[in-house]
Amino acid sequence: MESRKLLKSGEFLVSSTEAADVFIPEEFSEEQKMIAQTCSDFLQTEVMPKMNDLEKSDRELMKMILRKSGELGMLGISIPEEYGGFGQDFITQMLVAETTGAGASFSVAFMAHCGIGTLPIMYYGNDDQRQRYVTLLATGEMIGAYCLTEPGAGSDANAGKTSAKLSDDGKNYIINGQKMWITNAGFADTLVVFAKIDNDRVLSAFIIEAGYPGVVIGPDEHKMGIKGSSTAQIYFNDVKVPVENLLGKRGEGFRIALSILHMGRIKLGANVLGAAKMAINDSVKYANERKQFGVLISSFGAIKHKLAEQVIRLYASESAVYRVSRDINELINRYKSECGDKHRASIDAISHYAVEAAILKVAGSEMLDLVVDEAVQIHGGMGYSAEMEVERAYRDSRINRIFEGTNEINRLLVGDTAMKRAMKGDFDLFGEAEKLFADIDNLNDGRTAGESYHQEKKRYIGNFKKLILLCIHGSMKHFAKGLISEQEVMNNIANMMMEIYLSESMALRIEKLETIRGEVSVYRDILDVNIRETANLVRKEATDAICSFASGDSLPSLVRAAEELTRVSFVNSKDARRRIADKLIEDNSYKF
Amino acid sequence: MNIVVCISNVPDTTTRIKFSEGNASIDTSGIQWVINPWDELSLARALELRDDPASGVKKVTVAHAGPASSEPTIRKALAIGADDAIRVNCNPSDAYYTAGQLAAAIGKEGFDVIICGIESSDFNGSAVGGMISEFIGIPSVSSVSGLNIDTGVPVITREIDGGRESVKVPVPFVAIVQKGIAKEPRIASMRGIMTARTKPIKVHEPVDYDSLTEISGFEKPAPRAACKFIDADDPAKLIELLQNEAKVI
Numbered sequence: 079m080e081s082r083k084l085l086k087s088g089e090f091l092v093s094s095t096e097a098a099d100v101f102i103p104e105e106f107s108e109e110q111k112m113i114a115q116t117c118s119d120f121l122q123t124e125v126m127p128k129m130n131d132l133e134k135s136d137r138e139l140m141k142m143i144l145r146k147s148g149e150l151g152m153l154g155i156s157i158p159e160e161y162g163g164f165g166q167d168f169i170t171q172m173l174v175a176e177t178t179g180a181g182a183s184f185s186v187a188f189m190a191h192c193g194i195g196t197l198p199i200m201y202y203g204n205d206d207q208r209q210r211y212v213t214l215l216a217t218g219e220m221i222g223a224y225c226l227t228e229p230g231a232g233s234d235a236n237a238g239k240t241s242a243k244l245s246d247d248g249k250n251y252i253i254n255g256q257k258m259w260i261t262n263a264g265f266a267d268t269l270v271v272f273a274k275i276d277n278d279r280v281l282s283a284f285i286i287e288a289g290y291p292g293v294v295i296g297p298d299e300h301k302m303g304i305k306g307s308s309t310a311q312i313y314f315n316d317v318k319v320p321v322e323n324l325l326g327k328r329g330e331g332f333r334i335a336l337s338i339l340h341m342g343r344i345k346l347g348a349n350v351l352g353a354a355k356m357a358i359n360d361s362v363k364y365a366n367e368r369k370q371f372g373v374l375i376s377s378f379g380a381i382k383h384k385l386a387e388q389v390i391r392l393y394a395s396e397s398a399v400y401r402v403s404r405d406i407n408e409l410i411n412r413y414k415s416e417c418g419d420k421h422r423a424s425i426d427a428i429s430h431y432a433v434e435a436a437i438l439k440v441a442g443s444e445m446l447d448l449v450v451d452e453a454v455q456i457h458g459g460m461g462y463s464a465e466m467e468v469e470r471a472y473r474d475s476r477i478n479r480i481f482e483g484t485n486e487i488n489r490l491l492v493g494d495t496a497m498k499r500a501m502k503g504d505f506d507l508f509g510e511a512e513k514l515f516a517d518i519d520n521l522n523d524g525r526t527a528g529e530s531y532h533q534e535k536k537r538y539i540g541n542f543k544k545l546i547l548l549c550i551h552g553s554m555k556h557f558a559k560g561l562i563s564e565q566e567v568m569n570n571i572a573n574m575m576m577e578i579y580l581s582e583s584m585a586l587r588i589e590k591l592e593t594i595r596g597e598v599s600v601y602r603d604i605l606d607v608n609i610r611e612t613a614n615l616v617r618k619e620a621t622d623a624i625c626s627f628a629s630g631d632s633l634p635s636l637v638r639a640a641e642e643l644t645r646v647s648f649v650n651s652k653d654a655r656r657r658i659a660d661k662l663i664e665d666n667s668y669k670f
Numbered sequence: 671m672n673i674v675v676c677i678s679n680v681p682d683t684t685t686r687i688k689f690s691e692g693n694a695s696i697d698t699s700g701i702q703w704v705i706n707p708w709d710e711l712s713l714a715r716a717l718e719l720r721d722d723p724a725s726g727v728k729k730v731t732v733a734h735a736g737p738a739s740s741e742p743t744i745r746k747a748l749a750i751g752a753d754d755a756i757r758v759n760c761n762p763s764d765a766y767y768t769a770g771q772l773a774a775a776i777g778k779e780g781f782d783v784i785i786c787g788i789e790s791s792d793f794n795g796s797a798v799g800g801m802i803s804e805f806i807g808i809p810s811v812s813s814v815s816g817l818n819i820d821t822g823v824p825v826i827t828r829e830i831d832g833g834r835e836s837v838k839v840p841v842p843f844v845a846i847v848q849k850g851i852a853k854e855p856r857i858a859s860m861r862g863i864m865t866a867r868t869k870p871i872k873v874h875e876p877v878d879y880d881s882l883t884e885i886s887g888f889e890k891p892a893p894r895a896a897c898k899f900i901d902a903d904d905p906a907k908l909i910e911l912l913q914n915e916a917k918v919i
Contacts, residue, residue, distance in 0.1 A: 109867065112866075116857055
């Protein structure tokens with residue numbers, strides 16, 4: 079067990095982290111690389127050649143491919159060996175999520191099965207339920223789905239109307255209701271279903287086999303993207319579910335649903351990395367082949383700008399994903415050693431990092447949207463042709479901003495969860511904010527002579543954090559309990575938090591990387607451009623927030639602080655982006 | 671019956687090769703190393719035979735001549751399914767040296783079938799397999815596209831001009847294989863990856879062979895010229911280009 083300080087969720091706002099204490103992708107073990115290679119090989123041999131058929135919503139084909147991935151052990155990565163899996167650590171789970179992210183619709187089916195379809199039973203089931211279901215889900219002998227959303231209950235999951243009543247003989251629950259947007263509905267064998275028992279205020283969870291009488295699967299929805307994944311409504315008409323299939327305790331459903339969503343969000347943050355890498359590779363390969371005006375389009379500055387921007391955004395997300403993966407991994411180990419239920423330890427640790435999970439979900443899904451959008455643009459007219467991979471990638475990407483909690487809900491969660499955790503006493507957010515506000519007229523950018531490259535970057539990031547604290551302090555003073563309803567201000571706070579977490583993760587990664595490989599200038603280019611962009615964004619978001627709550631003397635003081643705390647050195651972004659793009663163009667694929 | 675598959679550690683086929691030290695060596699920084707594709711197919715076929723009880727193949731070993739830094743590639747072969755491995759601790763410099771080292775290590779172990787890919791995707795010398803058979807003093811069969819074991823006797827299909835030839839070979843022998851030996855490479859399963867860490871890699875120190883070649887420099891082939899399209903109704907233009915530009919007629 080390592081002795082490094084483990085930050086609590088959201089604590090990064092008030093604490094700094096040492097580069098030596100973060101995990102970076104360059105530290106993957108040979109075994110982890112082999113696992114990723116297996117997933118990648120599987121996509122290349124079993125998934126991509128069948129993509130055209132999958133896109134026609136061939137349910138049986140998708141189920142067959144999922145089963146094949148189960149034969150290789152890919153479905154059992156997160157499952158302990160005692161239940162037929164391979165018990166890999168959380169970092170490896172995230173690496174697998176990343177790698178399979180390049181699998182388009184297969185990735186959605188795979189992630190739904192391995193995550194929301196299997197893990198509720200793994201984490202909240204009893205041993206009998208795990209033996210009956212998890213052992214088969216881990217090998218692909220059964221395929222899982224998760225049924226939470228209803229026509230009237232989307233983001234407000236607790237508003238679900240699906241009901242459960244105990245039968246007269248006390249042996250079964252009788253389930254009635256309708257669920258929608260159910261991934262893997264068309265071929266799933268087991269369904270984790272949320273319903274309210276009698277007139278309970280809160281949800282309970284059940285394991286329902288798709289073959290039980292009264293379970294009716296609707297036709298697949300016609301979707302914008304991820305057409306190969308089966309998405310359908312499921313109807314429950316007087317379905318008799320044995321009482322042994324109640325998952326967790328009565329009334330524990332909402333907690334299960336939320337915990338699993340935290341897990342889904344954080345894995346989505348990893349999943350989009352794989353999709354983005356594929357789109358970047360397609361982009362640069364095309365730019366390196368397509369000629370206009372007698373030269374390759376990869377030689378044009380406008381195209382280099384797009385390629386570089388794709389790289390910078392991806393690199394930032396990637397840095398953050400593996401930084402938090404290690405934090406979660408260590409917390410899992412800590413919880414396991416402290417509490418009796420080692421399976422609950424995993425989900426409790428993942429749920430703890432709710433702030434970072436929401437950050438990775440929102441930042442990752444929006445990063446991918448930018449990457450695929452530019453991928454289509456780089457392809458020009460060909461990007462609009464359904465023959466090209468990027469056309470599918472563009473459509474497939476869009477759902478990521480909607481499922482696993484919309485980005486609007488997750489943006490609210492970023493700031494709100496951090497503030498609630500601070501109020502609970504996890505870290506001192508408000509005391510720090512109060513101190514800064516009291517001294518606001520003396521705030522400056524903190525520049526000192528002779529600071530190193532990385533010290534300078536840390537100072538910038540520290541200043542950005544101070545500005546967030548001022549915004550949180552001011553908005554809480556002004557709006558008090560009504561702050562959560564001021565969603566625009568909550569968005570300003572979330573946007574700042576996301577950019578800062580990503581920039582800090584990138585800065586720590588590059589600082590650590592330099593201790594391994596020595597200084598490589600192109601990584602400093604990435605960081606220079608990113609910090610400059612983050613400063614601009616943080617200043618804008620902070621100013622918007624400040625103008626919405628401040629007045630009188632505090633308004634000019636806060637606006638001046640926003641200027642002061644986002645002052646960063648000038649960068650020749652044009653040349654830096656060109657150098658980043660040149661590496662991508664030279665390698666002809668993303669090798670950062 | 672025991673099979674040994676010789677594997678080479680080569681740059682991933684998508685690698686953009688760069689040179690260093692004034693074009694005197696290959697710049698290995700950032701290269702992703704993989705099992706040579708022909709060797710990977712050979713391994714897949716050897717494992718198919720081992721997994722078929724009727725073949726009588728009991729064990730598949732992989733052998734590699736290279737430094738400790740190539741062990742991840744060996745470990746990958748073990749994850750794919752090889753039972754154990756041999757590594758000759760050396761820095762191979764040419765086909766003669768590599769074949770000599772592998773022959774010395776393999777020869778001591780008494781294998782029945784030695785399989786080599788027809789070439790490696792880095793230097794493409796196509797010489798190691800034949801040299802191993804000469805070093806050990808056993809027969810070799812080239813251009814092998816099929817390998818079966820019929821009641822203990824290897825039956826080989828080899829590609830020849832205009833068709834295929836089927837031959838029976840007494841063991842031990844070297845099979846120099848090409849594409850077709852297996853349908854596709856085998857993907858390492860999660861269980862294979864987990865068990866690979868405990869499979870033995872026997873390390874041999876190199877024997878005293880000299881390299882017979884000296885590399886004086888590397889250069890890249892000239893970029894491929896652009897393709898010109900000629901109107902089908904204008905054969906005179908084609909003739910003019912072939913005569914004056916390509917200078918082939």
